[in-house]
Amino acid sequence: MNNFLHTFWQMRLEKAREALEGNNFEVHLARDLEQARTVVLTKILPATKAKLVSWGGSMTLQDSGILDALKAMKDLSWIDPSEKKASPEEKTERRRQALLADLFFTGTNALTEGGQLINLDMYGNRVGALVFGPRHVVVLAGRNKLCVDVEEAMLRVKGYASPANALRLKMKTPCVKTGFCEDCKSPERICNVWTITEKSFPKGRIKIVLINQELGI
Numbered sequence: 001m002n003n004f005l006h007t008f009w010q011m012r013l014e015k016a017r018e019a020l021e022g023n024n025f026e027v028h029l030a031r032d033l034e035q036a037r038t039v040v041l042t043k044i045l046p047a048t049k050a051k052l053v054s055w056g057g058s059m060t061l062q063d064s065g066i067l068d069a070l071k072a073m074k075d076l077s078w079i080d081p082s083e084k085k086a087s088p089e090e091k092t093e094r095r096r097q098a099l100l101a102d103l104f105f106t107g108t109n110a111l112t113e114g115g116q117l118i119n120l121d122m123y124g125n126r127v128g129a130l131v132f133g134p135r136h137v138v139v140l141a142g143r144n145k146l147c148v149d150v151e152e153a154m155l156r157v158k159g160y161a162s163p164a165n166a167l168r169l170k171m172k173t174p175c176v177k178t179g180f181c182e183d184c185k186s187p188e189r190i191c192n193v194w195t196i197t198e199k200s201f202p203k204g205r206i207k208i209v210l211i212n213q214e215l216g217i
């Protein structure tokens with residue numbers, strides 16, 4: 001069962017890789033999260049020569065062990081925008097500073113077979129870094145993020161990822177009670193900024209690690 005599913009997704013991910021590379025993204029394919037971590041730490045990170053790194057919210061990144069590995073590296077400085085002990089003001093300031101990192105890690109809400117990244121953000125720091133600022137951006141994406149097109153990707157985000165994330169983050173939003181997006185006006189609304197990243201500019205600035213595993217929301 002698992003083998004044929006792995007093969008099925010491998011074929012889909014290979015096609016997505018072609019499309020993403022055609023849109024100037026640098027793409028790496030990994031069979032699982034462990035291999036993704038190895039690719040990031042032994043190939044991508046050294047090639048960027050990054051000295052200052054940061055990251056935006058991504059369950060896949062948190063589960064990967066990459067953050068712990070980065071924090072243990074003596075020759076690397078890092079900005080942690082989500083450190084539990086930091087005050088809300090301090091977190092905001094760190095999100096601002098993170099936009100000038102050499103290397104920024106994040107996930108994506110969805111990606112399309114045509115090779116686009118689709119995201120919907122609360123603060124905008126994650127999509128802000130995707131758009132401009134950090135010299136390099138690494139996006140970790142499990143196979144479950146792959147959608148046919150922009151329409152399906154946006155449905156995935158508003159119909160599933162956002163309500164599920166609001167529940168995970170214990171937000172006071174109507175979707176937490178119903179499981180459906182109610183297009184709320186809540187102060188804790190997590191759906192504020194859409195981005196569609198059509199291409200990486202400059203070429204190769206955004207590096208995507210496609211992982212043949214169900215990861216994140």
Ligand code: SF4
Pocket residue numbers: 158162163166173174175176180181182183184185186188189190191
């Ligand atoms: S717009 Fe509001 S109700 Fe809809 S998913 Fe986002 S936070 Fe939930």
